[in-house]
Amino acid sequence: MENFSFFPEQASTMATQIDAIYFVLVGLSVIFAVGIAVAVIVFGIRYRKSTSVDRSNPLHESMKLEFAWSFIPFLMAMGIFTWSAFVYYNINTPPTDAVEIYVVGKQWMWQIQHPLGKAELNELHVPINQPVKLIMSSQDVIHSFFVPAFRVKQDVLPGRYTTLWFEATKVGEYHLFCAEYCGTEHSKMTGKVIAMEPQDYQNWLSGGGGGESMVEAGARLFQDNGCASCHIDGEGGRGPNLHGIFGTEVALEGGGTAVVDEAYLRESIYEPGAKVVAGYAPIMPSYQGSISEGGVLQLVAYIKSLSEGQ
Ligand code: HEC
Ligand SMILES: [Cu+2]
Known part of the structure; x- marks a missing residue:
């Protein structure tokens, strides 16, 4: 998948959970779409006007069949609903021991403040294997904080705090986008998330330019x-x-x-x-x-x- 550029890297604990739902939904859709298409084509050819196949005893109604094709998809839909609801709940419930980082969006940049005083612009340094919670607000219009590799996206609203959490799993640099059209330079409102080993993150935090917490x-x-x-x-x-x-x-x-x-x-x-x-x-x-x-x-x-x- 790594070399398939339509598909972003999986770099958070959420990424695998969300992709699993995505692939199961796509897989089911493909199975049904192919199954129905094949049936249409096969029957279309077999029962075309010029063939002499047995056309006696056409089936008019079958309770069993109707029950099966209603009930089985119903169970599948409810199964996917329950599974997604668990993942959704997980996405919206930041662990209490998460590292808290503050984010302010404004035209057209991301301002980040770490609790111990480090501030940064359009870059977010985070430790891996540790939950990180972002507390976000906007200085002007609606923005949206989107890190495809983590499969997280959350609107950032003026006059309100929204939160988002993730746990990075791989050291690396990942794209950060604003995913809500916010004015002329919206397309340039990008940045990067830098996931580091916890020890490197601590060193970075205590490095120069910290100032007051x-x-x-x-x-x-x-x-x-x-x-x-x-x-x-x-x-x-x-x-x-x-x-x-x-x-x-x-x-x-x-x-x-x-x-x-x-x-x-x-x-x-x-x-x-x-x-x-x-x-x-x-x-x-x-x-x-x-x-x-x-x-x-x-x-x-x-x-x-x-x-x-x-
Ligand atoms: C002129 C006096 C005054 C000043 C100056 C003032 N406050 Fe207040 N503040 C009050 C009063 C009176 C209340 C309670 C009535 C209310 O909720 O508006 C209050 C309520 C609050 C509350 C809600 C407290 C609670 O128990 O729920 C917070 C938080 C607060 N102020 C923070 C601040 C901050 C921060 C500043 C400075 C930026 C500030 N205040 C400046 C008088 C003041
Ligand atoms: Cu924006």
């Missing part, structure tokens, strides 16, 4: 933007204490609750009025336009870190 950068933004003046560590601040909130449910003004996840934190920063925490006045200003999506990801990483070990 995402949590450190978030903590700095938290100070620089005056968040700390309302969100103080203890009780009695004008805003809620942000320690330990990640993953919990908060009560909202006007009833209802919200789960504190990445999307909730992002919304709290860009549209503080959308969900107001019970017991607080809606005085928090919006940071839409003053803090970039990349900055919000750093703040989210920082606020998440305030809940670690709790």
